[in-house]
Amino acid sequence: MRAESDVVVIGAGQAGLSAAYGLRRAGLAPGPGFVVLDGEDGPGGAWRHRWRTLRVDRAHGIASLPGLPFEPADRTRPAAEIVPAYFDAYERVFDLQVRRPVRVGAVRSTGPDLQVETDLGTWTTRALINATGTWTRPFRPRYPGAETFRGRQLHTVDYAGPDEFAGKRVVVVGGGTSAVQLLMEIATVAAATTWVTRRPPEFRDEPFDDEYGRAVVARVEERVRAGLPPQSVVSATGLPLTPEVRAARAAGVLERLPMFERITPDGVAWADGTSVAADVILWATGWRAALGHLAPLRLRGPGGGIAVDGTRVVADPRIHLVGYGPSASTIGANRAGQSAAREVVALLREPAAA
Secondary structure (H helix, E strand, O other): OEEEEEEEEEOOOHHHHHHHHHHHHOOOOEOOOEEEEOOOOOOOHHHHHOOOOOEHHHOOOOOOEOOEOOOOOOOOOEHHHHHHHHHHHHHHHOOOOOEOOOOEEEEEEEOOEEEEEEOOEEEEEEEEEEOOOOOOOEOOOOOOOHHHOOOEEEEHHHOOOHHHHOOOEEEEEOOOHHHHHHHHHHOOOOOEEEEEEOOOOOEEOOOOOHHHHHHHHHHHHHHHHOOOOOOOHHHHHOEEOOHHHHHHHHOOOOOEEEOOOEEEOOEEEOOOOOEEEOOEEEEOOOEOOOOHHHHHHOOOOOOOOOOEEOOEEOOOOOEEEOOOHHHOOHHHHHHHHHHHHHHHHHHHHHHHHO
């Protein structure tokens, strides 16, 4: 199959849907005006895969999409149920006509146009909004001895809930919000837990207000504008001191150890000879941006990242990255999606203006 569309949006998570809404409001029609390609089997993006014990009222920062408030009747239900249902309603209300499941293999430049190659055919487009997020690229560090470990090694992406850790000795690796959330859950059923991070965790007691949010975004924007890979969200925001976190700290659950030197058959060990026995190592070590399909465009610079000004790729103004760098939060994704839509529509109108 071959098709043409003025704009292709890859990904139907928060950023992708926000971009599609912006394109729809600008007068572009689904099909010839824009198409949204999503690799999932149904609506919801990465929220479809969150662990069942993550309730809406405990999920970090679920923002309303533009034009339709997120107002669940029961915020104690799993986010993996509520958010996909909300995204589904959003797609129907604004008639976004998301195509799924469509797996994008590569994006190539062919003169003035781009070719988006997928398992269902190729789309020719004048502009691309990439909103593929990170969920499909879990990051698992390599440590000496990992292949000798006799227990289980999991990543956050594999986490289904605390029950499978009952009676186990668990080492949780990672300093982000997910690591803290999973550690607190697992500690209620495990025989023992150990928390290991590369850097000392920074707990933030002050409110995450607009002023602080702008400062965080500015720091991340500075990195991506320079072509450096985005850092983890927690490195910019710190860890919020919620009542649950305070209680866990008081109970000793969040006593942190520095990163171990190697993995042994029965656990982990440090350079000073200290060791901890473990049945499970849970790598809560985050994700990397899922941008492999853009490799043929050679967008990465010497710093290892893709230089972005706002959402526009500096090396190719036809391409916008949303949900990347400073827009990796749900609120940031909303703003980025609409901003990218405005710029892309302006790009489409340039020949007519000329």
